[in-house]
Amino acid sequence: MKLSEVPKDDANVLEGKTSFIQYAVDNNGNYVQEKSPGFHPQNIALENAWEDVNEQISEALELVIQNKKSPIYYFMHREIMDTKLLAEYIDLWAWKVKRHLKPSVFKTLNQEQLEKYAKVFGLNEVNDLVNFDPKKWM
Amino acid sequence: MDVNNIAFDHKISAHCENGVSSNLMDFYGLKLSEPMVFGIGAGLFFTFLPFIKLNGAPVTSFRPMPGWIFSRVSKSLGVKIKTQKFSRSPEKAMNELNTKLSQGIPVGMVVGVYHLTYFPAPLRFHFNAHNIVAYGRKNGSYLVSDPTMENPKWISAEDLKRVRFAKGTYKPNGKMYYVTDVPKDYDLSKAVKKSIKHAAMMMTKAPGPFVGISGIKLLSKSIRKWPAKHNKKKAARYLGSVIRMQEEIGTGGAGFRFLYAAFLQESAELLKSQELLQLSVKMTEVGDLWREFAINAARVVKNRPQNNESYDSVADNLLIIASLEKTIFEQLYKLKL
Numbered sequence: 015m016k017l018s019e020v021p022k023d024d025a026n027v028l029e030g031k032t033s034f035i036q037y038a039v040d041n042n043g044n045y046v047q048e049k050s051p052g053f054h055p056q057n058i059a060l061e062n063a064w065e066d067v068n069e070q071i072s073e074a075l076e077l078v079i080q081n082k083k084s085p086i087y088y089f090m091h092r093e094i095m096d097t098k099l100l101a102e103y104i105d106l107w108a109w110k111v112k113r114h115l116k117p118s119v120f121k122t123l124n125q126e127q128l129e130k131y132a133k134v135f136g137l138n139e140v141n142d143l144v145n146f147d148p149k150k151w152m
Numbered sequence: 153m154d155v156n157n158i159a160f161d162h163k164i165s166a167h168c169e170n171g172v173s174s175n176l177m178d179f180y181g182l183k184l185s186e187p188m189v190f191g192i193g194a195g196l197f198f199t200f201l202p203f204i205k206l207n208g209a210p211v212t213s214f215r216p217m218p219g220w221i222f223s224r225v226s227k228s229l230g231v232k233i234k235t236q237k238f239s240r241s242p243e244k245a246m247n248e249l250n251t252k253l254s255q256g257i258p259v260g261m262v263v264g265v266y267h268l269t270y271f272p273a274p275l276r277f278h279f280n281a282h283n284i285v286a287y288g289r290k291n292g293s294y295l296v297s298d299p300t301m302e303n304p305k306w307i308s309a310e311d312l313k314r315v316r317f318a319k320g321t322y323k324p325n326g327k328m329y330y331v332t333d334v335p336k337d338y339d340l341s342k343a344v345k346k347s348i349k350h351a352a353m354m355m356t357k358a359p360g361p362f363v364g365i366s367g368i369k370l371l372s373k374s375i376r377k378w379p380a381k382h383n384k385k386k387a388a389r390y391l392g393s394v395i396r397m398q399e400e401i402g403t404g405g406a407g408f409r410f411l412y413a414a415f416l417q418e419s420a421e422l423l424k425s426q427e428l429l430q431l432s433v434k435m436t437e438v439g440d441l442w443r444e445f446a447i448n449a450a451r452v453v454k455n456r457p458q459n460n461e462s463y464d465s466v467a468d469n470l471l472i473i474a475s476l477e478k479t480i481f482e483q484l485y486k487l488k489l
Contacts, residue, residue: 015410015440027274032301035166037187037410039436045187045414047166053443055450059395060274062453063207066389094266094278102319 015039017048024051027060067094075148084120085146086111089135092151103134153289155253160287162297162304166407167215170195171299172260172283173222179258180334182229191415192228192343193221194351196408199363200371206321207277209393212371214408218262218281218322222329228343232333238326242313245326249286249294252330258287258297262327264318270298270305280322286312344419345489351412352485356478365478372470379463384456391466392453395446406446409439423489431480431487438476445469 017038028034033049040046074091077083090100097115101108113119114131123131128140137143142150160179165171165186174189184192194216201211215221219235226233238245252259264280265271288295293306316326355364362370371394378387398406416432419425448469452462 015406015436015443027272029272029274031270031272032164035164036407037166037414045410045417047186053446055395055446058450058454059392062388062392063277063396064274066208066385099278099320102323 017041017046020048020050021053022051023054023057025057025061027052027057067091075151078146079148081117084115084117085143086120086131087115088146088151089131089137089143090115093135100134104130153250153254154291155256155287155289158253158256158258158287160258160285160297163299164302165299166411167195168283168299169193169215169218169221170411172285172297173225175285175297175299176222176258176260176331177225177229177231180231180331182231182334182338184225185414185418187411187414188418189225190221190408190411191351191419192340192347193225194347194354195221196351196412197354197363198365198367200367200374201362202370202374207393209390210374212394212397214398218283219327219329222260222283224347226331228346229338229340230335231331231338233329234332235327235329242317242326245316245328246309246313249328250289252328253286253289257330258285260285260329261316262324263312263315264320264324265315266318267311267314269307269311270301278318278320280318280320280324341423344422348416348419348484348487348489352481355481356485365474365481368470368474368477372467372474375463375467375470376460379460387463388453388456391449391463395449395453398442398446406439406442409435409442413439425487425489427483427487428489431484434476434480438473438480441469441473441476445473 015036015038017040020036020038028051033051034053036048036050037045038048071088071091074083074088078085078088090097095103097108097111101111104111114123125140128143132140132143161175163171163175165174167186167190170186170190170193173193174184174186177184177189190196197214197216199211199213204211223233225231236248238248249259249261261284262280263282263284264278265282266276266278268276268282283299285297286294287297292309294309294312295304296307297304316324318324358364358366360366375391378390382390413432413435416428416435420428420432445466449466452466
């Protein structure tokens with residue numbers, strides 16, 4: 015890659031916080047460092063990955079609204095987690111976490127368990143879980 | 153206790169582990185460029201593992217196991233390092249960090265990026281093999297050098313603890329590492345020769361179909377099957393994941409080829425080798441082909457065509473790359489340096 019070919023495709027994936035570093039060949043044939051805000055294919059792939067994630071979050075929200083899943087299911091997807099990863103953060107067996115995704119089981123959770131979930135999901139209050147308000151998250 | 157007396161020089165790099173290694177060595181008076189660290193660390197690698205899924209797609213990796221580069225660089229130059237892990241005790245992990253900092257020692261750490269507060273949000277997935285160095289402390293916050301950031305960052309103790317104990321694939325478990333002894337002199341030429349041989353061996357002679365050139369060919373073969381085997385969306389996600397592994401911070405396929413080419417160029421000068429210089433030029437050409445592959449693949453990801461042709465053309469790109477890399481690494485392997 016020549017220095018002049020270092021991609022400058024800015025899709026704001028770095029939010030102005032830093033730059034990518036690329037190594038490219040200058041006019042004398044020597045390798046030098048050059049900053050880059052992004053590369054088009056990477057931007058596309060990243061956008062595609064986030065589309066996937068966001069689609070899953072919307073589907074999860076819909077299932078919670080229909081009372082087919084508990085609010086934990088929505089927040090789990092919002093944190094890009096699956097039950098296995100969430101179970102690790104909560105420090106419980108995955109099958110237990112899986113049960114907590116059922117609205118009927120979710121209702122039986124005690125304060126301590128709810129607080130654990132709220133903490134992992136970055137929620138300030140357990141109330142966001144217990145009295146789940148879809149409008150707040152749309 | 154506040155720590156503000158560690159004269160650590162933060163420098164940005166293309167890849168986090170290179171950067172941490174280079175900056176840490178630099179602190180102890182060993183000046184090595186990022187390409188040199190990458191080369192001696194035999195950081196060039198490829199593996200495709202169709203049966204292991206990460207974030208819902210098969211694993212493609214352009215880097216060796218996390219920690220490999222740093223440990224190889226240290227070993228080949230005779231630098232002694234100490235590595236510690238704390239599987240279930242975050243408090244102990246933070247105390248150990250504080251102790252080392254108060255002794256004036258900069259400390260490397262493996263962290264997850266998902267909860268890394270200063271990191272750009274679009275890049276915050278559950279990825280656990282990121283490397284940073286802590287080298288200061290004030291009012292309970294830590295000054296860290298993250299080689300993917302232009303400037304040093306402050307992070308609260310709570311946040312640092314959280315990322316050091318991120319969960320999921322490759323859990324860091326609070327892993328930290330630091331230099332304990334640096335030799336008075338070292339043989340850079342020897343390290344360079346050995347590492348070239350090693351990287352060339354991994355790329356051309358690793359047994360099985362998953363590593364090196366064989367891995368690239370296997371990926372090519374799999375890509376051809378994706379549109380028939382999976383629905384449009386899944387096939388696109390799989391291909392998108394290859395691009396992300398290739399181009400995202402610190403995992404770069406094309407980027408790594410250019411880094412390696414830069415390393416070969418630097419080595420050519422060190423060893424006065426015309427052949428290395430020529431192979432550096434060839435390596436650059438392969439880097440350009442990887443970039444072309446990414447551009448082609450991104451087009452497929454975006455348009456999500458159903459016909460197999462577009463996937464075939466992407467797979468063809470990889471076959472050309474595989475055959476060129478085979479020639480280069482076979483030559484590197486045989487080279488008398």
